[in-house]
Amino acid sequence: MLLISCPNCGPRDETEFHYGGQAHVAYPEDPYALNDREWAEYLFYRDNTKGAYAERWVHSTGCRQWFNMLRDTVSYEIQAVYPMGAAAPTTTAQAPEGASK
Amino acid sequence: MVETAAATPSNQNGSVVRAARRSPAAHLAGTFEAASLAGVAEIKEIPFQTMAGIRVQRDGDAGARVAAVSGGLPAACGEVVQNGGLSTLWLGPAEFLVIAPENAHASLGGDLLQALTEALGDGQGQVVDLSANRTIFELSGTKAREVLEKGCSLDLHPRAFKAGTAVSTEIGHIPAILWKSGEDTFQVLPRASFADFLGRWLVDGMREFASPEVP
Numbered sequence: 001m002l003l004i005s006c007p008n009c010g011p012r013d014e015t016e017f018h019y020g021g022q023a024h025v026a027y028p029e030d031p032y033a034l035n036d037r038e039w040a041e042y043l044f045y046r047d048n049t050k051g052a053y054a055e056r057w058v059h060s061t062g063c064r065q066w067f068n069m070l071r072d073t074v075s076y077e078i079q080a081v082y083p084m085g086a087a088a089p090t091t092t093a094q095a096p097e098g099a100s101k
Numbered sequence: 102m103v104e105t106a107a108a109t110p111s112n113q114n115g116s117v118v119r120a121a122r123r124s125p126a127a128h129l130a131g132t133f134e135a136a137s138l139a140g141v142a143e144i145k146e147i148p149f150q151t152m153a154g155i156r157v158q159r160d161g162d163a164g165a166r167v168a169a170v171s172g173g174l175p176a177a178c179g180e181v182v183q184n185g186g187l188s189t190l191w192l193g194p195a196e197f198l199v200i201a202p203e204n205a206h207a208s209l210g211g212d213l214l215q216a217l218t219e220a221l222g223d224g225q226g227q228v229v230d231l232s233a234n235r236t237i238f239e240l241s242g243t244k245a246r247e248v249l250e251k252g253c254s255l256d257l258h259p260r261a262f263k264a265g266t267a268v269s270t271e272i273g274h275i276p277a278i279l280w281k282s283g284e285d286t287f288q289v290l291p292r293a294s295f296a297d298f299l300g301r302w303l304v305d306g307m308r309e310f311a312s313p314e315v316p
């Protein structure tokens with residue numbers, strides 16, 4: 001089980017949270033300008049990163065607030081927790097062996 | 102619905118409303134009594150408390166007006182503000198739960214919800230009557246913490262979890278509010294639909310302490 005540090009409540013069990021998928025997927029400037037392929041890519045296509053991955057989480061059982069988290073998808077190490085709307089912090093953590101984005 | 106009941110002349114003292122009410126764990130009253138051992142681990146339901154869910158930015162004008170009615174709004178996770186019979190729990194940065202005695206409810210002639218709604222006015226936020234949303238289990242005694250520790254992964258040791266603190270967390274795998282109201286007293290607030298499960302779960306956790314110790 002992950003121990004996730006909610007920015008509001010402090011460290012809590014992973015079961016108190018829900019996962020919200022990849023972070024920083026911007027809503028299209030003009031959705032009507034997109035063709036079907038581009039729209040489908042916006043809706044359904046996400047990175048499948050091996051290594052540090054920026055994702056959204058919500059503390060469902062606690063403060064019910066969303067936040068962003070930088071998590072290593074191989075080691076599960078949580079490298080950063082930062083507010084919604086903020087840019088992903090650059091991490092100096094080592095990528096796991098053989099990892100490529 | 103409650104307003105209609107209160108307006109009926111024959112119900113002016115609330116006796117009709119009181120007689121019609123059935124609490125979410127009423128059927129467990131006997132079980133709770135049988136499972137309790139005075140001073141060691143005791144459980145009882147405190148039903149029908151008036152509860153108001155508030156969503157407002159506490160540092161704004163509307164927040165200040167609401168705080169004037171509730172007697173303050175807590176600033177951070179864990180904080181509880183107690184003032185004049187009202188307890189206000191922090192649930193989120195802009196979300197609070199006011200708990201008041203039963204007679205603060207409009208169905209019994211109280212005006213808490215109305216006062217909070219008027220204080221919010223046209224400010225951003227909401228005041229919702231959540232009195233029927235949760236019930237309260239009071240778990241007390243020297244072993245109360247050990248009972249809770251069986252199903253709550255927070256650090257409940259007094260050095261970390263102090264009296265006067267309330268958190269929204271998981272107990273027995275279900276969401277509940279845990280409020281440490283005294284050194285050996287905890288108020289556990291499950292949603293009504295979880296009351297039966299959590300009530301039985303706590304009784305199960307108390308069982309070893311209500312039996313004579315094996316030497």
Ligand SMILES: [Zn+2]
Pocket residue numbers: 006007008009010059062063064065
């Ligand atoms: Zn939280």
